[in-house]
Amino acid sequence: MREALPPGSTIGILGGGQLGRMLAVAASRLGLKIHIYSDEPDPPAFAVAAARTVAGYNDADALLKFAGAVDVVTCEFENVPTAALEAAGRNAPVFPPPRAFAVAQDRLAEKDFLQELGIAVAPFAPIGSVRELQAALPGIGFPALLKTRRFGYDGKGQVMIRSQSEAEAALDSIGHVPAVLEGVVLFEREISVVAVRAQDGTLHFYDPSENVHQDGILARSRVPAPISATCVFEARKIAGKIANALSYVGVICVEMFQRMGDGSALVVNEIAPRVHNSGHWTLDACLVSQFENHIRAIAGWPLGETSRHSDAVMANIIGADADRWRDFASAEGTSLHLYGKEEARPGRKMGHFIRLYPKT
Structure with a gap:
């Protein structure tokens, strides 16, 4: 793609979960339409999409038809089969590039890739x-x-x-x-860096967040992370090196451990070739969120501002906690984001809320 897609163009998204839903909302602010492709009959993103396709990710004919009806294709989850990306790519540009998914889908390939770049892993x-x-x-x-x-x-x-x-x-x-x-890496904290890379190679970074997991699921993220300026620089350097090596286009998240006893020593845990849960705080604490910047990048638009205007804590709403929506909605300094999922199962992400504080 050499020309930016004008307003009125259609973005095709493989996957219909909450990330696809939030991407669709961001695209609508820019006058762009969304076509969701999902193998589920009624995923959250369908409620905010201009068009929808229900078919399997192994249905080459459906994928070709879908890609022929849109101007660019992207993904909202990393486990889209490589064959599906290749099929879609015959009728439309696909961003991020399929290689990024091939690397991220296989933990061994991911670690080999990172080591080849000289990036520390466990x-x-x-x-x-x-x-x-x-x-x-x-x-x-x-x-x-x-x-x-x-x-x-x-x-x-x-x-x-x-x-x-x-x-x-x-x-x-x-x-x-x-x-x-x-x-097992002994670490002070878990952090992540959300970066966005444009088609011309321009890179922008959001501030690193500190992340806390419970039972393997992200519970909350806060910015700024309590790390040194040197650590921030190193984290962004790692994320940028990965994005450039993949000729990446769009938003990428790199999750890292800050080693115990060495404030600037970072070990990469994993790569997510998509918008990411630990970047949800950007919806309210930044002028341009990770979702809008992903749409801007894949559509060939100029990237938006990534600096934050507020400190923030993002907390996931998981399972039955969704029943407390009235409490979350009434909390001072808090914005509520619900995903439209009908069934609140244990361990299922139902939404999140973001609390803003004056920037420090």
């Missing part, structure tokens, strides 16, 4: 059998995390191993699928 070993796991554990040390190579998110697809005797049961628990064994 010690790791590929695992394909009980014998390989038992052989790798002494070198990685205890405790260690066994993670599926694919389809793990929000704490799913991983198990902690604290002794050699737990190896076989750990592999049983993940179904004996290809896996990665990781050493």
Whole structure:
């Protein structure tokens, strides 16, 4: 794409979850229309889309038709099959590039990619059998995390191993699928950097957030993260290096650990080639949110301002906590964002709220 898509153009989004919903709302502010493609009959994003397609991600004909009806295609989750991206790419530009998804979908490929860039990751070993796991554990040390190579998110697809005797049961628990064994990093805090890269290579960064997880699910993010200016610089440098190496277009999030005892030493945990939960605070604390900047980037528009005008804490609303919507809506200095999901299941993200404070 060389010319910016004018207002009235249509953005195609693969995936209909809450991220697709928030992308659609951001696009509407710019006069752009959204066409959602989902394999679910009534996902949250359908409520705010101009057009919708319900079909599987293995339906090449449906994907070609969908891509032929839009001006550019993007994704709201990282596990879109590579074949689906390739099919869509025959009829429309696809951003971010498919390679970014291929790297992020496989934990082993992701770690190899990061190491090739000289970026620190936790010690790791590929695992394909009980014998390989038992052989790798002494070198990685205890405790260690066994993670599926694919389809793990929000704490799913991983198990902690604290002794050699737990190896076989750990592999049983993940179904004996290809896996990665990781050493546990001692860290002061978890942080993430949301960056946006334009088609011409321009890079903008949002402030790093400090993230707290509960049961493997992000519970809250706050900005500014209590880290030094040197650490902020290093975090942005890492995110920019990754984005440039992937010839990335759109918003990318890089999750990192700040090592215990060394304020500027960072270890990358994972890459998310999409808008991200830890960047939701940008909806209210920035002039241009991560969602709008993603739309701007893939549509060829100038990137928007990424500086924050307020400090912020974002908290996820999970499961039955959604019943407390009246409390969240009445809280002072708080904005409420609900995703339109009908069923509040345990561990399911139903919405979030953002509390703003004067910028420090």
